[in-house]
Amino acid sequence: MLAIYVHIPFCKTLCPYCDFVKQRTAAGNRDAFTAAVTREILGFAGPREACSVFFGGGTPSQLEPAQLAAVTGALRERFDFAPEAEWTLEANPDDVTDDAARGWLDAGINRVSLGVQSLDDQTLRYLGRRHNAAAARRACETVGRHFERWSLDLMFGAPPVERWDDTLRAVNEIDPPHVAAYGLTYEASTPFARRAHEALDDDAMLGLYQRMEAAFADYDHYEISNFAKVGQHSAHNLVYWRNEPYAGFGTGAYCFVDGVRARNHPGADDYLRAPGEKAEALRLSDHEVKLETVIQHLRLRTGLPRDYYAQRFGEPVEAEFGPALASLAARGLLADDGKVITPTREGFYLNNEIGLELVG
Numbered sequence: 001m002l003a004i005y006v007h008i009p010f011c012k013t014l015c016p017y018c019d020f021v022k023q024r025t026a027a028g029n030r031d032a033f034t035a036a037v038t039r040e041i042l043g044f045a046g047p048r049e050a051c052s053v054f055f056g057g058g059t060p061s062q063l064e065p066a067q068l069a070a071v072t073g074a075l076r077e078r079f080d081f082a083p084e085a086e087w088t089l090e091a092n093p094d095d096v097t098d099d100a101a102r103g104w105l106d107a108g109i110n111r112v113s114l115g116v117q118s119l120d121d122q123t124l125r126y127l128g129r130r131h132n133a134a135a136a137r138r139a140c141e142t143v144g145r146h147f148e149r150w151s152l153d154l155m156f157g158a159p160p161v162e163r164w165d166d167t168l169r170a171v172n173e174i175d176p177p178h179v180a181a182y183g184l185t186y187e188a189s190t191p192f193a194r195r196a197h198e199a200l201d202d203d204a205m206l207g208l209y210q211r212m213e214a215a216f217a218d219y220d221h222y223e224i225s226n227f228a229k230v231g232q233h234s235a236h237n238l239v240y241w242r243n244e245p246y247a248g249f250g251t252g253a254y255c256f257v258d259g260v261r262a263r264n265h266p267g268a269d270d271y272l273r274a275p276g277e278k279a280e281a282l283r284l285s286d287h288e289v290k291l292e293t294v295i296q297h298l299r300l301r302t303g304l305p306r307d308y309y310a311q312r313f314g315e316p317v318e319a320e321f322g323p324a325l326a327s328l329a330a331r332g333l334l335a336d337d338g339k340v341i342t343p344t345r346e347g348f349y350l351n352n353e354i355g356l357e358l359v360g
């Protein structure tokens with residue numbers, strides 16, 4: 001069963017910290033893109049069975065409902081989905097209206113991932129977002145009226161950091177069924193590179209993270225950056241965290257099928273010229289697939305079940321990773337009950353250390 005990712009590169013305005021594949025909506029051609037991605041989906045040579053779809057971006061809510069429906073129609077034509085399959089659309093608060101939500105439902109979307117980032121106006125201005133806190137609250141209400149399953153997506157580490165607690169309180173008032181929260185980074189390829197000196201140090205970031213953990217104590221903190229109420233876990237992202245196969249369509253999208261990781265052209269013109277043509281493709285060695293499988297599972301609270309690994313790779317996890325796992329357990333980053341290897345609290349906080357030790 002494949003998870004399916006569709007990258008929609010359009011954004012109304014470009015946020016200065018963002019290094020995703022994107023272009024201004026006004027500078028792109030959404031009809032040409034819709035035709036290209038539809039062609040790419042219908043021409044996909046691979047399995048038919050699929051378990052989830054995730055429209056990411058960019059800003060997928062920048063597609064018109066008819067354009068979105070054309071893409072979901074192509075997906076239904078090319079793949080067989082279980083009736084309970086998860087169909088997520090990332091949306092920008094400014095694009096959320098009752099009409100838009102109805103259009104997404106009509107296109108088959110059953111989960112929305114809403115890019116709120118903050119519920120503090122000063123922080124939103126720092127991040128260069130189009131919306132303010134009041135618009136974000138209204139968007140949450142609208143999404144919550146139409147969708148049982150949705151995520152409020154946050155970013156932490158942007159000044160003024162003393163407002164972080166206000167955002168956490170506001171999120172708890174809104175009471176979304178799922179929260180995802182990622183730390184702000186100042187990437188070299190973005191306008192924020194000039195502000196890299198404003199980045200918080202690791203201890204300060206950890207402090208914000210721990211306050212978030214405390215604020216969302218009623219949620220299942222099921223992955224380092226993700227919190228869910230009962231039954232609200234992201235089925236699509238769990239495929240990534242288990243390092244299982246996924247197909248990717250659209251500009252710059254990655255796919256991982258049969259041990260090969262490949263990427264579509266990230267440039268808009270190249271993609272429109274040859275949708276689905278790969279800009280890069282890499283066959284991973286068996287060791288690399290095993291390594292990534294272990295590292296990804298150790299982002300999850302539920303960790304790596306030994307029988308899952310043994311069934312998938314035909315050997316115990318110790319065969320390749322015994323010394324590294326023992327060392328991580330001795331450092332207090334992993335717990336091991338003989339059946340499942342799980343990250344400890346400390347292992348959540350220092351998850352990069354787990355990866356580094358396993359890479360060796």
Ligand code: SF4
Binds near residue numbers: 020057
């Ligand atoms: S953060 Fe989201 S909305 Fe902003 S430019 Fe990046 S993809 Fe577009």
